Amino acid sequence: MQLVLGLHNLRPQHRGCVATIGNFDGVHRGHQAILERLRERALELGVPSCVVIFEPQPREFFAPETAPARLARLRDKLQLLADAGVDRVLCLAFNQRLCKLSAAEFVDTILVDGLGVQHLEVGDDFRFGCDRVGDFDFLQQAGLMQKFTVEAAQTVELDGVRISSTKVRDALASADFGLAERLLGRPFTIEGRVLHGQKLARQLGTPTANIQLKRRRAPLTGVYVVSVEIDGKTWPGVANIGVRPTVAGDGSAHLEVHLLDFAGDVYGRRLTVAFHHKLRDEQRFASLEALKTAINADVAAARAFWLGQPLKKSLK
Numbered sequence: 001m002q003l004v005l006g007l008h009n010l011r012p013q014h015r016g017c018v019a020t021i022g023n024f025d026g027v028h029r030g031h032q033a034i035l036e037r038l039r040e041r042a043l044e045l046g047v048p049s050c051v052v053i054f055e056p057q058p059r060e061f062f063a064p065e066t067a068p069a070r071l072a073r074l075r076d077k078l079q080l081l082a083d084a085g086v087d088r089v090l091c092l093a094f095n096q097r098l099c100k101l102s103a104a105e106f107v108d109t110i111l112v113d114g115l116g117v118q119h120l121e122v123g124d125d126f127r128f129g130c131d132r133v134g135d136f137d138f139l140q141q142a143g144l145m146q147k148f149t150v151e152a153a154q155t156v157e158l159d160g161v162r163i164s165s166t167k168v169r170d171a172l173a174s175a176d177f178g179l180a181e182r183l184l185g186r187p188f189t190i191e192g193r194v195l196h197g198q199k200l201a202r203q204l205g206t207p208t209a210n211i212q213l214k215r216r217r218a219p220l221t222g223v224y225v226v227s228v229e230i231d232g233k234t235w236p237g238v239a240n241i242g243v244r245p246t247v248a249g250d251g252s253a254h255l256e257v258h259l260l261d262f263a264g265d266v267y268g269r270r271l272t273v274a275f276h277h278k279l280r281d282e283q284r285f286a287s288l289e290a291l292k293t294a295i296n297a298d299v300a301a302a303r304a305f306w307l308g309q310p311l312k313k314s315l316k
């Protein structure tokens with residue numbers, strides 16, 4: 001899959017494609033259906049498929065403080081789009097200039113002049129352009145004039161409710177991982193590299209792998225039963241995701257995983273963590289001793305959970 005960063009990096013050879021536009025956060029089953037249609041259309045027309053995404057996502061640009069936590073980082077989103085068979089991603093900087101483009105300017109500058117789009121695939125509720133004035137009807141009218149076709153993808157629902165990134169976030173916030181999996185079409189996972197921590201966990205009796213979240217806010221917080229994939233092997237574990245109030249961290253979110261019955265060095269390795277069950281909220285304890293007691297109870301609860309469950313071999 002080819003990644004084009006910014007409109008200015010589009011070249012004449014990029015013109016001529018079928019395209020879709022959106023945030024695609026989490027690449028859930030609604031997104032997957034659009035991407036499937038896009039792939040079919042690309043094959044029929046014999047042109048590449050292109051997904052137009054924004055960075056930051058519009059809500060992060062307009063209201064950085066209140067924008068929801070992302071389900072996946074840009075890197076993970078690109079991987080999921082590549083897995084769905086997308087040929088090209090055009091990642092546009094969402095800035096003052098872009099958000100001021102009228103719907104007509106958006107179509108002319110990006111879709112027609114930039115991409116030479118032959119067919120557009122969008123959700124029926126898709127809106128774009130300054131003040132979100134552009135919609136499906138607008139695109140169809142523009143398509144008649146500018147010689148591209150537009151198709152509204154059928155809404156994908158689960159139990160009568162439209163699937164959306166928001167619904168996945170809600171499922172994670174209420175620790176309904178079964179629902180999150182049914183919305184995503186795969187288990188919810190967080191992937192990252194293991195960093196060196198403060199080495200306090202060893203003193204607490206439970207060594208943990210600290211997974212870098214970078215500046216990412218996580219869509220869930222608390223203590224969870226998890227499974228962890230390392231180099232194709234899956235291990236049971238228990239994890240804390242949060243700001244670690246007892247040891248007064250820097251306020252940034254951390255993901256720490258204790259692997260049950262694992263002896264080995266995982267520093268620098270990439271782990272994929274899948275969440276199965278919430279044990280409790282993160283707490284501020286009065287002492288390290290109290291934290292240690294709580295973590296021991298978490299480990300015991302995770303063991304009890306895995307006693308009754310087969311461990312899935314792969315998280316994909």
Ligand SMILES: Cc1cc2nc3c(=O)[nH]c(=O)nc-3n(C[C@H](O)[C@H](O)[C@H](O)COP(=O)(O)O)c2cc1C
Binds near residue numbers: 199208238256294
């Ligand atoms: C299962 C588990 C539960 C945890 N729960 C909490 C908690 O409720 N409150 C808290 O401040 N830290 C919690 N922590 C994080 C510990 O504070 C952290 O592991 C410790 O500070 C060691 O950090 P280090 O790996 O950087 O050395 C938890 C960690 C684990 C593995």
Ligand SMILES: Nc1ncnc2c1ncn2[C@@H]1O[C@H](COP(=O)(O)OP(=O)(O)OP(=O)(O)O)[C@@H](O)[C@H]1O
Binds near residue numbers: 031
């Ligand atoms: N359940 C769905 N069925 C069909 N199309 C969808 C569905 N969800 C999203 N789409 C379409 O996929 C494209 C990208 O959607 P986008 O990620 O911007 O929104 P979303 O998934 O509804 O997220 P949010 O909950 O943040 O609004 C848009 O064209 C949108 O209309």
